[in-house]
Amino acid sequence: MPAATALVFRPATRADLPAVLALLADEERVVDPAGVEVTEAYERAFAAIEADPRNEMLVLVNGDDDGEGGTGTVVGCLQATYIPGLGKGGAERALIEAVRIRADRRDGGLGRALMEHAVSRARARGCALVQLTTDRSRADAHRFYTALGFARSHEGFKMAL
Amino acid sequence: MPAATALVFRPATRADLPAVLALLADEERVVDPAGVEVTEAYERAFAAIEADPRNEMLVLVNGDDDGEGGTGTVVGCLQATYIPGLGKGGAERALIEAVRIRADRRDGGLGRALMEHAVSRARARGCALVQLTTDRSRADAHRFYTALGFARSHEGFKMAL
Numbered sequence: 001m002p003a004a005t006a007l008v009f010r011p012a013t014r015a016d017l018p019a020v021l022a023l024l025a026d027e028e029r030v031v032d033p034a035g036v037e038v039t040e041a042y043e044r045a046f047a048a049i050e051a052d053p054r055n056e057m058l059v060l061v062n063g064d065d066d067g068e069g070g071t072g073t074v075v076g077c078l079q080a081t082y083i084p085g086l087g088k089g090g091a092e093r094a095l096i097e098a099v100r101i102r103a104d105r106r107d108g109g110l111g112r113a114l115m116e117h118a119v120s121r122a123r124a125r126g127c128a129l130v131q132l133t134t135d136r137s138r139a140d141a142h143r144f145y146t147a148l149g150f151a152r153s154h155e156g157f158k159m160a161l
Numbered sequence: 162m163p164a165a166t167a168l169v170f171r172p173a174t175r176a177d178l179p180a181v182l183a184l185l186a187d188e189e190r191v192v193d194p195a196g197v198e199v200t201e202a203y204e205r206a207f208a209a210i211e212a213d214p215r216n217e218m219l220v221l222v223n224g225d226d227d228g229e230g231g232t233g234t235v236v237g238c239l240q241a242t243y244i245p246g247l248g249k250g251g252a253e254r255a256l257i258e259a260v261r262i263r264a265d266r267r268d269g270g271l272g273r274a275l276m277e278h279a280v281s282r283a284r285a286r287g288c289a290l291v292q293l294t295t296d297r298s299r300a301d302a303h304r305f306y307t308a309l310g311f312a313r314s315h316e317g318f319k320m321a322l
Contacts, residue, residue, distance in 0.1 A: 020247060021247060024247055024248060039250075039251065041250055041251030041252075042247060042250075042251045044251060045245050045246060045247055045251035045252075046247065048245035049245050049246070049247075052215065052245065054213065054215070055244070055245060057247070079246060079247075081242065081244050081256075083216070083242050083256070083258070084206050084209035084210050084213065084216060085206060085210070085240060085258065085259065086181060086182060086185055086203060086206055086207065086210075086218070086240075086259065087185060087259060089200075089202055089203075090200065090202030090203045090205060090206035091202075091206075095242075095244070095256065097244070097246065097248075098246065098247065098248060119320070119322070122322060123322045127322055128321065128322055129319055129320065129321055129322060130319070130320045130322060131294070131317065131318065131319045131320075132317075132318050133292070133294060133315035133316060133317050133318070134315060134316050134318065135314065135315055135316075136313075136314060136315060136316055142316060142318075145318045146318075148320075149320050150318035150319060150320045151318065151319055151320065152297075152316055152317070152318055153296065153297060153317065153318070153319050154294035154295060154296055154297060154316075154317025154318070154319060155294060155295050155296075155297055155303060155313055155315075155316070155317060156292065156293075156294050156313070156314065156315025156316060156317040157292065157293050157294070157295065157303075157306045157307075157311035157312065157313055157314070157315070158290055158291070158292045158311060158312055158314050158315060159280070159290065159291045159292075159309075159310050159311045159312065160289065160290055161280070161283060161284045161288055161289055161290060161291060
């Protein structure tokens, strides 16, 4: 796993927002954060995540260049939502969304490290379960989550409004 | 759809908690709320849902006997979580969990009415998407959600902690 010693996992700051939006737009090639338009709607959504004690956007940053207020190069992200509920003896469950590793940094173990970090945060918080969904066509993602210890136990349904 | 005129949809109150826990324990037969143990952990979890502006436990109640503070007979429930995010132009998405209709009231359209109510609340709130997962073995549930307009587009992964 290259560069494992220099990795930093931390909640995103406002300064990371263009880089996170670039990651979310990055399907197959690296998107330059400088070219991303940070709309007011994205500003509001990020502020909502940051202010909510049950939501966090975690980023994976090159530790070498990370400083106060978030100055490092963001190479991965995911969002965790901690959901209170009446199943599982009243414990929270963690929902993971928006998992991304920058296109030029894939296949080096960063995704695994980021997910393991998220799972250990959920465990430390007392969550009884971690859950996520992936597109049905993403066979590579299915292998990835299965290897991490997830069971493909459910069908995921979505409806656009 | 029998008794459609007498249905009330509302957020659960503390008085509904035993009935909601009974519904969640009800797989194939009606569970008497009077026999449900409301542990401190369930009290805390319910208080967390009630206090969180992005979570709500919705109940479907016989309107005939519903009064101030929640005195009606609860025959259905679901939990909605509204998740802020950086996809979908910064719009929230709604996650639906814990959908239950009391065993002796199934197959009469109540589940459909409850889900349609939840979807219209999500739409009114400005959510871009409604999502949920069901156990892979529940073919009846898959038909139910498909008929409501959901696409079975994702695989659902879970890991117990």
